[in-house]
Amino acid sequence: QIDTHRTIVTLITKTTTSKTQLKKSNFSQTQNQQTMFGVVFPNRSFPIDISTFAQIDTHHWVLDMNHFVGEAYDQIGEMCIFLLNNFTLPPDKALAVYLQSPGSGFVFCGAVTLNRPSAVLSLQWPEPGGTALMSGDSAPLSAKIGVSVEDAAALQSLDVAAERKIERLAMKVGENLFNFMQSFCGVDGSKLVVPMDILDRWFKKFQEKAKRDPGFLKSFAL
Template sequence: MFGCIAAGRPLQTNMVMLSPTTASFTLDDASSINHVVIFLMPDTVLPAGQGATIYFQLPGKEFRLLGSVSMEKQSAVFKLKGPGAAKTGGDEMMHDEAVSGPLIIGIQLEPLESIGAQLQQMQQNMSGATTTGAGALIKPPPPPSTVADKIMKHLFNYLTSFATQNLPMGAMALGQINPQTTYVPLKAFQEWYAKFTNRIRQDPTFLDREDV
């Protein structure tokens, strides 16, 4: 009824029927699996109004929803680890650390209405706050305009400490500079750039603070 392919491995059709509506595949060495494809075998017809929810289980963990297939969508590709991996409830499905043991793929026939509700809940969990393994909230990245504003504010505050209304002796004017306006030596900008980039490397989050 269903086929399963782990990327880089042969097609698996050795599905084990656990009940009239549930089945499973067992994939060896879960730590080496990045992508899984689940699909309906040729000539398979699901009961009217039903589809199949796809679950996965890591060693020592509970089954977690992965997605679904149906007569309208007869195959699905799931990325389980690495950048861009699918998530459930804000958690990456498989972390990059080694997982010892097999990966179980569970398949269950369910009414399409029930499947839709479960997928909607999963999407809501994914769009909500993402948590790390320690439970700390990860804030979404700020918009570029906000970052640019903070950088310019930081630059302005730094350069104003060097501001003067009078050109120093021996200074060279650039263009039509009015001696009555405020000037900043170019060296001050060079120093700010060096200090700013160094601080970004040491503390990438310092712009998030309100006092920059």
């Protein structure tokens, strides 16, 4: 009887342990899918989890902007993406973000990794495709945001949009200086002549305009 009792207790223990492990395994798999990443569009949305994205396969997700903002996708200028579970992304992988305007290809925007688990990305939407604005079933094409798991080493920069923003800023400041100098230029043979204090005068005017107009500097970052 004692042996029989021990056998029953052992079977019950094994069965309970097996069920507990199965539940933990199922919970872990579900948790990985539901809490891998989230996004927020500042001033435009509440936090959005992975369930809002259409899952293409185990490594690719797509958010159809038509369901979110209709045709006004180009008014969405920023996106915050963040990891929700450190154990869902291997250290050598990255979550890459891509943008697609109607009829265009996907353009890399930025990425997050375990070392950089969140980022606010500037959304520089590519130009829409020329004549290919209708799909095969005559439905209008929509803008999309794609997210994919990729090798971190294969990505040249985690935030391409930020680099482009800096380049545009430098170009616009240079253009502003050039236009200012051009209005004071004189010609001496084959040379252009400008006043000696031209840079000081330009910088003073630049500062005064920035103080008067809060949107002046913002226009340089567009």
